Each structure stands twice: as C-alpha cells, then as structure tokens.
Amino acid sequence: VEPQIDRVANIIEGSVAPNSLVLAQVLHLKTLKKMTTFQLDKMSDDSGHYAFDTTGRSISAAMTR
Amino acid sequence: VTVFTQRGNDIFGAIVIVPFVGVHDANNMVVGTANIGTDLVLELRNSHGDLKADVTAGAFPIFFGISLFEVSMYDDDGSAVYPVAGDVLTATLASDAVIAMPTSSLNGPASTDIVTGRCMPNVFFAVRAGVETFYGKTDSTGRFSFSGRLNGRLGSGYWLASGPSGAI
Numbered sequence: 680v681e682p683q684i685d686r687v688a689n690i691i692e693g694s695v696a697p698n699s700l701v702l703a704q705v706l707h708l709k710t711l712k713k714m715t716t717f718q719l720d721k722m723s724d725d726s727g728h729y730a731f732d733t734t735g736r737s738i739s740a741a742m743t744r
Numbered sequence: 745v746t747v748f749t750q751r752g753n754d755i756f757g758a759i760v761i762v763p764f765v766g767v768h769d770a771n772n773m774v775v776g777t778a779n780i781g782t783d784l785v786l787e788l789r790n791s792h793g794d795l796k797a798d799v800t801a802g803a804f805p806i807f808f809g810i811s812l813f814e815v816s817m818y819d820d821d822g823s824a825v826y827p828v829a830g831d832v833l834t835a836t837l838a839s840d841a842v843i844a845m846p847t848s849s850l851n852g853p854a855s856t857d858i859v860t861g862r863c864m865p866n867v868f869f870a871v872r873a874g875v876e877t878f879y880g881k882t883d884s885t886g887r888f889s890f891s892g893r894l895n896g897r898l899g900s901g902y903w904l905a906s907g908p909s910g911a912i
Contacts, residue, residue, distance in 0.1 A: 699749050704746045
C-alpha cells in the first residue's frame with residue numbers, strides 16, 4: 680500500500696489488491712500558515728497498480744484551512 | 745500523503761511524507777525522508793564544485809509508515825564538514841533535491857524594533873521574536889525586512905526586547 684512519491688512529476692503510486700478502490704489524502708502546505716487538503720480516489724488496475732497524478736489539482740476541489 | 749484501500753472487511757493504509765531534505769547553515773547534520781527502497785546518497789560540494797563530503801543514509805521509522813533519515817557529514821579524514829554559503833547539497837531522493845546554501849543573516853536590534861535578515865530568495869519564512877511568530881516571504885534577492893513595531897500581519901504592535909527573552 681505504501682506509495683512511492685515522485686515529487687517532480689507529481690505522481691503518487693503503489694500497489695494494492697487488483698481492481699480495488701484506493702483513497703488518498705494529500706495535506707499540502709501552501710505557505711507556512713496555509714494548509715490545503717486534497718482528496719483523491721481511483722481503482723487499481725488488474726495488476727493492483729494505482730497512480731495519482733496531482734499535477735494542476737484545482738484549489739476549488741480542495742479544502743483550505 | 746495518506747493512502748487507504750479496503751479488501752473485504754479489512755482496511756489497509758499508509759502515511760508517508762513527500763521526500764525532502766533539510767540542512768542548516770554551519771551544521772553537519774542532515775535530516776529528511778525518502779521513498780522506501782531508495783539508495784540515498786548525499787553530496788556536499790563547495791562553490792567550485794569540489795567534493796566536501798559524500799555520505800549514505802538509511803531511514804528509521806518514527807510513526808506508522810513515516811520514516812526519517814538523519815546523517816552527519818564528515819570528510820575522508822573524519823572531520824565534520826559544515827555547509828556554508830555557496831555550498832551545494834544534493835540528495836538522490838529526488839532529481840530536484842539540490843540546495844544551494846544561501847548567504848544568511850538575522851538581526852533585530854531593540855533600539856529600532858526592526859528585524860532584518862537574509863536567506864533564500866522567494867521563500868516563505870517564519871521569524872520568532874520572544875513568544876511571537878511573524879510570517880513573510882523573501883524577495884528575489886533573499887532579503888526581508890519588517891518592523892516589529894508596525895507588523896500588520898499580526899494586527900498588533902510588538903516591541904523587541906534585549907536579552908534572552910527577546911531572542912529572535
């Protein structure tokens with residue numbers, strides 16, 4: 680389950696059971712005072728691989744604290 | 745980053761921190777985290793590109809799936825190597841893990857109530873003065889300057905004090 684994170688390509692990926700729902704939550708520190716939470720979900724493929732591409736995630740789809 | 749998945753009645757999850765490296769001026773200890781299974785090598789070079797230290801590191805778990813590495817840098821003779829302005833630290837945890845050590849300073853004379861300093865350009869910073877914390881962002885030259893007396897971000901005045909209670 681533990682993901683590998685490519686912070687340059689903005690990819691979060693890992694392995695779970697095939698064809699399973701994967702939920703991801705990303706806490707992003709926009710500044711030292713502002714934190715944004717992103718919620719993501721995706722189904723793993725037939726081999727169990729999952730990947731989230733967080734490039735260009737819309738702020739409107741996130742919660743800002 | 746937190747990841748969850750469900751299989752039957754069981755829920756599996758993991759918590760990880762996005763790979764990062766942290767280094768302090770004139771401190772030979774480096775901390776950070778990397779993806780599990782990463783061969784982690786850190787190199788410190790001076791402004792001329794000469795190698796000052798190269799070290800390997802392994803992470804240790806601290807909480808659930810969160811792991812950190814902590815390593816001290818030494819040269820081939822066993823002497824501690826300290827990052828200073830102009831040095832460049834690279835780490836294999838990410839292709840952009842390259843830190844050019846900035847020229848840094850911090851001053852806050854009680855006679856003027858003005859804190860001035862310098863660190864990396866275009867970065868967010870926090871300055872703690874006594875028990876108060878002030879936030880800002882450096883300009884393109886890495887400089888910042890604000891008045892402790894007139895800091896609008898907190899909406900109230902703050903007077904710098906001499907001695908340990910006024911440390912910044």
